[in-house]
Amino acid sequence: MKAIIIGTALMLSAALSTEASNGVSSTKYVTVKPAAAQQEIGYFRIHRQKDDVSLNWSITSPADVACFIIERSFDGINFYEIDEVGCDGSPTQKYRDATAYPGYLYYRIKVKNSDGTSVTSATEMIRIVSRKG
Structure with missing residues (x-):
């Protein structure tokens, strides 16, 4: 589970930094919804x-x-x-x-x-x- 969260965070930061390197100055807010608790x-x-x-x-x-x-x-x-x-x-x-x-x-x-x-x-x-x- 920890690896999935870290991987998701890295993908989000990569997407935001790519957008910033393209010279776009708009601010985007990213909402991350927690995954539903797995029934066990x-x-x-x-x-x-x-x-x-x-x-x-x-x-x-x-x-x-x-x-x-x-x-x-x-x-x-x-x-x-x-x-x-x-x-x-x-x-x-x-x-x-x-x-x-x-x-x-x-x-x-x-x-x-x-x-x-x-x-x-x-x-x-x-x-x-x-x-x-």
């Missing part, structure tokens, strides 16, 4: 809870979240959406997948922000040997 997923954990899989995660800026997309995969490569849930305003979130069945299941969370950006969690895997109920 603090942790993402899954565990078996009876016949279901419980997903728990945390985020840095719950006020910026439009929704969470819960994704599941059977091979860890091809994911599909199983649900979309809203944010309750808390930095910690949870979801319960009641459609889990025996085998290897892979989960990840996609956080969609209100500004249109999104961030995806790391993938977590669980092995369900048999249904308990």
